[in-house]
Amino acid sequence: MVALLTRVGFSYETSLIGFVMCILSGFRLYLMVLFSRCFSHSCQVQMLVIILFVIVIILFAFFLKLSQIDHFGFLEDGTFKQRYLLSDKYWQQPGGPILFYTGNEGDITWFCNNTGFMWEIAEELGAMLVFAEHRYYGESLPFGQDSYSDSKHLNYLTSEQALADFAVLIQNLKGTLPGAQHSPVIAVGGSYGGMLSAWFRMKYPHVVVGALASSAPIWQFPGMVPCGDFYKTVTQDFAKSGINCDANIRKSWKAVNNVSSSASGLQWLSEEFSLCAPLKNKNDVLTFKSWLQETWVNLAMVDYPYEANFLQPLPRWPIQVVCKYLSFDSTVSDYQLLQGVAQAAKVYYNYTGSSPCLNTSQTATSSLGYLGWFYQACTEMVMPMCTDGVQDMFEPEEWNFQAFSDECKAMFGIRPRADWAGTVYGGKEISSHSNIIFSNGGLDPWSSGGVTSNISHSLVSIMIPDGAHHLDLRYSNDLDPPSVRAARALEVKYFQEWIKKAKKTHRAAPTG
Known part of the structure; x- marks a missing residue:
């Protein structure tokens, strides 16, 4: 069964279509094979009926669950509806593992659609898949249309609040889904989502047994790596x-x-x-x-x-x-x-030739939430960058924190805390943590702020020389370089070890 569980106030048709597209992407090869063998009109009609039936099943698998707007204070006791996607098609009950995607700065269906690695290993691991949307992005808006109206409403857009959302969601799933009570959970994420997956394991080790942090620049903060x-x-x-x-x-x-x-x-x-x-x-x-x-x-x-x-x-x-x-x-x-x-x-x-003109105000998909990310960059995600025009191919530009702070003040009425992320998450002093994979591509500029060498036997780095941004999380492809194939195999190996150890620990726990 494939189900969509949701905690968000949303446009019903848009959300449903987005998730259906995500699910169909997960089984795209299967559908392509079926249609390639289906030549008659009656056969194709039957196939469409089957697909519509699946959509109907999804339609009746919507649920609502509320989340706290503020997990760390008691004055603001409001709640909001946060969206997440769930597939238990290959989940082996009871106690089968849960692969939990820590949502990035955008619509969760888009990340679901671009994280084929999880879909491809679900059957091998007997795993449930959960894709959790990050507060203030996609359709998970704490204050609805007013969420971006001013800094007062944006005040609860932090990585700490998002991690708490994820922890509460997992506890709820374990408490309400039959057979999930003792399921080991592994966090998976890429880019900012990869940072969150690593920090999730660090902050909530009792909730997730391990994490895969792909292309996660957890050290791209002041004083940790050179800005250039x-x-x-x-x-x-x-x-x-x-x-x-x-x-x-x-x-x-x-x-x-x-x-x-x-x-x-x-x-x-x-x-x-x-x-x-x-x-x-x-x-x-x-x-x-x-x-x-x-x-x-x-x-x-x-x-x-x-x-x-x-x-x-x-x-x-x-x-x-x-x-x-x-x-x-x-x-x-x-x-x-x-x-x-x-x-x-x-x-x-304009690779496809379909764009009549080029828009200088947009450089990527609209599925990403730029305004929300600008706010996060102006508060806790302060990532210094600079150019010199000699060792790089850009015009020289120094990192000027004061100018950056002034820009944030003008835009949002707030100033960034440059060292806050290092204080909250430990900076480079993370050796006391365990069970985190840091994968990075040699072509990915974000690898400059990532963990690119082993810290301990369980804080491991996997380098993919021919890999770009979180290539290992994408669907496998015949043109994949050997380095990414090897990386995925090693990641699955670590997952299996964590799952085995978690289940062994549970069996050994006293029941009285």
């Missing part, structure tokens, strides 16, 4: 993907400045890049350059070995494709160089 390492990794990805690729991107910033110095140049840039809104002034040019910078960063994150549609629809090894447009020698003119940059950018934004 992130952009160095991005540059290295481009440098090894094509001749002169990084050098020409480095030169492109000056070319943009030169060309944009005249009204005709602004018009030319707008037309060459097929921008939805034409560039009109210096502020527009600054936004344009920031948009380009984030484009190169995102490409480094999603440099997957096969066609994918994570942040955008992209070809396999997209940076190699991009770099084909940036192989100029040193004699290239500003206009020629920027023509190449425009073609390179369109690989990211």
